[in-house]
Amino acid sequence: MEKLYWQSLDDYKEQKSNSVIDKKDATPEFSIEGLDESEVKGQSSRRDFLKLLGFSVSAVALVSSCQMPVRKAIPLLNQPDDMIPGVANYYASTFFDGKDYCSILVKTRESRPIKIEGNDMSPLTKGGTNARVQASVLNLYDDARLKNPSIAGAKATWDAIDKEVIERLTKLNEDGKKVVLLTSTIISPSSRALIEEFITVYPNVEWITYDPVSFAAMRKANELNFGTSLIPSYSFDKANVIVGFNADYLGNWLMPVTFSKQYSVNRKVIQDNPKMSRSYQFESLMSLTGANADFRVGIRPSDEAAILLNLYNEIAKSTGMSVYNAPKTNIDISKVAKELLSNKGKSLVVSGTDDINIQLIVNAINTALGNYGYTIDINTPVNLMQGDDEAMDNLVKEMNTGTIGGIIINNSNPVYDYSNSKGFITGLKKVGTSISTSDIMDETALECEFVCPDNNYLESWNDAEPVKGHFSIMQPTIQPIFNTRQFQDNLLIWMGNSDDFETYMESKWRQRLVDVSNFNSSWNSIKHDGVYQIKNEIADQPEFIGQSLMAKKALDKGIELVLYENIGMGIGKYANNPWLQELPDPITTATWDNYLCISPAYAESNDLKLEDIVSINGIEIPVLVQPGQPDGTAALAIGYGRTAAGKAGNNVGVNAFGLINGSTIDIKKIDGKTYPLALTQMHHDMEERPIARETTLAKFIKDPASGNELHAYDEKHNVTLYNKIKYDGLHWGMSIDLSSCTGCGNCVIACQAENNVAVIGKEQVKNRRIMHWMRIDRYYSRDEVNPEVFHMPVMCQHCDNAPCENVCPVAATNHSTEGLNQMAYNRCIGTRYCINNCPYKVRRFNWFEFTNNNNFDYNMNSELGKMVLNPDVIVRQRGVVEKCSMCVQRIQEGKLVAKMENRELKEGDIKMSCEQSCPTNAIQFGNLLNEDSVVKKETKNPRMYHLLEGLHTLPSTSYLTKIKNT
């Protein structure tokens, strides 16, 4: 093998010192932490024996005298035409939480939403979702949700609230005292119109938009450069060269789902016409985008402006634009500049830093490259991220001076996520009337007098215009579960409008749609599709107004702090969602915590290692040594440290919102103290076998099988004693394009939601018992300073010669005539032989009962939380082994539909849960006996290989080598 892959720094050190991996200090199969002494020793006392004896005798007595429980069948009083018990309905809707936008389909069973799918009719998200969108259905069934409105902490009725609030608003209006409506970004045109109308009724109301993550600098820069404060729309699919500066566009930046779809278009390599985009990423932490970039450069945050200005100068020199004084940097950007210049109009430079100087330079570079009108469009601006930092700062000042008479806070939690939280709280106490519309008793709602709980988005009507001309409808898929009311309905009632928001919104759409004569049918079709597009008039890009550019010299000492959003938590709105808490971070593979990422060099010189505790600005936090973390930086995820999110999310990690991004920090080691982190990185270690296979575009053009030479060798040398299974009709298979996969973790949550996978909590994750049926393996290669990252989704490979099948003493796992490695939980007696014999380590053992167990107080321990369970999939009990079933319930459903329609199965009829919403279409599923299916065609691809094919397990799942454009 040419390349050595490693999973942790310990691995890497071993490789470096010795290059032959022989001694691997055997870590125990599972950690013994958290177990009591007798468990560790594996001893049982006489007492235990007697306990067991007594238990089994009484259990037998109980079972034998038991009667079957009486089960009720309660039909509906009046069954609606479109609701058939046992058949799923899908409704198009929209996910928007103030930050992320996604067009979705909501799968409902018996009228309750159980799964989110991507809506492939959307021209923006094209059927993709991200992990948070997938997990959002669980928020609907969150026990922390408020059940009733309240006044000053006491339960109240809506009538009482309305009466009091209207009285107060009228009084404040008469007195001319200012009332502030504080919201996160609102992209709904109807809601915006409603708020404007509200302001005409109460002219003393001022509307302030606040987002914890700000794009204010970019908007300001565009205002200076193009005359309008906006965020342009980007087309990553049209760019041959993409240069990102601290912009995690595949992870969290602006519209990650849309950008992932666009990005992956040029990452899929066709053998006949091998072309690929090239991506550069300059960043101050290891982000998902950096992990996928062809070239990644670690930089200090303070160095970014200087590098960009140098890049600009380099480009300006050859395009004849004015050159500015730029401080010298250590980074050589001439290669990037050259490449950008040769791809004028087909390149894209983006920066995610909220600094106006940087955004001005980025705009100047894109102008010099002629990208406006091609990869960047000013005329179709993105409406997301409208937060106005200045207005927010002013508001806090005004609140503290006592000039604000009232405040209505919607979908915003400044007490938790505003940098000057204390100032906000003291100010809020001086505001006479404070109203929160939070759906949970969050940090801000706790400080408010009136709490008017909002509906979940799956219970609400709304519309959205994330990008100019792209409309999208949000429609309720369930009646409000609790006594809650939509924010917009509050406004309507408080302004004396008797309409509900649905009617109001419909009237607005009546104005928007040209063909009013046929309104009902077009309105219905928009609601059906979930999306509606108005063609924007083609116009020239506005003229670029040059601004003078400047950059400061980078700091060369000290540690600069980088705050980032991780894939699971984002800005921390869904901290109480246990699925997201337990989603391993795609880079660090950590769950249930945030931590300070430091560079390996810093760790070495300061004698720090994983799980040591350090103190920064008075905050104590564990350390994670992150390969690729640039020297002189440390990264910390925001979105943790909630105190009023709910039982799963409270006090997980630390709150980093009080720290300043880019500031210099002192890291003090706290001696003798450690804090355990639950990383899944070393679980299911595949040792050093040729699992990750990759090549470069240049090598691929020369030899399409490059990097995959072992495949031909293994094919030739494999012999077996078993007969080859002959299939008839159906043989399911899966194909995973590692070139497309970004490792975003969407599939992990999609699988969890579809297959009722249990959440087990931090302690058990640490004990290596994570239950996810599919995982994203992450391998590093090259050095620790700037490693290459390799992501690989692994689930059951459904081998034809499955090693697990022939060791099962009770034949609980066996092979189907459709090529599935099936698992009969009811037959399983839990010997775990199969787990031992599975070379892919994809089988999971239920060490505990995860339902109705107070030790695992997550969604499966709550009547409400259980509503999310998929009724077609059983919930596994303690003592059985489970694993990926290749969504057999979806296969059976697809087959049934075809039979009922009296037709053959078509390619695409059945989609796996992980495949359906993949934002990069990396996963394909189909019938290997169908010559036209993608999976069958991919088996002939020279890039195709199976995991550990030397074992001749003949998996039905195949992988395509990763191709990097280096």
Add this chain to the structure above:
Amino acid sequence: MIINNIIRNNSLFIKGFLISGFLSLFMLVSNFGFSQTAEDEKNFQVCKACHTIGGGKLVGPDLLGVNEKRDEAWLISFIQNSTAMIEAGDPIAIEVFNENNKIPMPPNALTDDQVRGLLLYIASGGKIEGGELTASPETENVEDMDLKTAEETTKLIAEMKRDGQRNMSYVFIVLAILFLISLFDLVIIKIVKAKWIHYIIMLTSVVIIGEIVFVEATGLGRQQYYQPDQPVWFSHKVHADQNQIDCKYCHFTADRSMHAGIPPVATCMNCHAQVKEGKKTGTKEIAKIHAAFENNEPIEWVKVYNLPDHVYFNHAQHVNVGKVDCAQCHGEVEKMDEIIQIPDLSMGWCIECHRTESVQFTTNKFYDQYTKLHEKLKKGEMPNVTVQNIGGDECAKCHY
């Protein structure tokens, strides 16, 4: 000892028969019918649920003068299958359907001649020609038949129960005692000298006890012949047999969904908005439906056919795709008043059918992709394709 006590509450079942028998006798005395022929009179019993002759509109229209209003051919086909005519777009049929609150008339399996007789009966206003007032012996026969079938059903079910429910507790106890005595004698008192006698007794009793335990343990969690009390005394016999209502009229999702569907109260109200009195239970039971509808409280039926949670069963697959008749699993429901579970719903019972039943292999295009099986079928290597042949006995067909 494992107690096989899963059949409960069959007292009301018996009560139901008693009540129905009593009511029928009462009707025999009080009810004098006038009929064209006995058969027509009998056939009209079905119509009576929704129609009168000159008594005003019930669920369906008053049939007085219907012979003059519509032509005979139309009436015959409408009576035989009204839904088909509505679907075919017959304007009069649609009009009638709409006039009667869009409640379809269930199809009737009657020959043309039977319908003609029925029409004559209607034309006569429910009297025989000439207007002669005579007590009709045929009516008696009808009620007799009613009683007879009731008896038959009781017998049938009793037989089935006897077959399925052997009570082995005495055998178990006797054998256990025998075993202990032999053991006692063998080890302590030693009266019988020939030790082989002990061994034979002990071995035999252990084997038989083992067999009993095995059978009883296998039956744990199974509910064959389960017949619980239902909140409403609903008779499938009255609905499915006497009124000839198709199963799928009420269980209307059976061919579309995994659940056959317990009919919503609104479906009951299609007919019972008008039919407020039953022959057997008077207004008592039907009033419960009305109460449920008016108070917005769904009826909590007791589920009879229960599959364990780890089994996935889909009605649409069997009814729609497999063309399996309802009776194949649920028995002769039309002979039961309250539903009783006929099969034991064991896995062996499922698999047995999957091994023998053939699939719609040549008629359903889905199966076209099984090319190898089609070849074998063509060559005559196999007589038919059973469910098992296409993987119908594999774990993941029902367990996931």
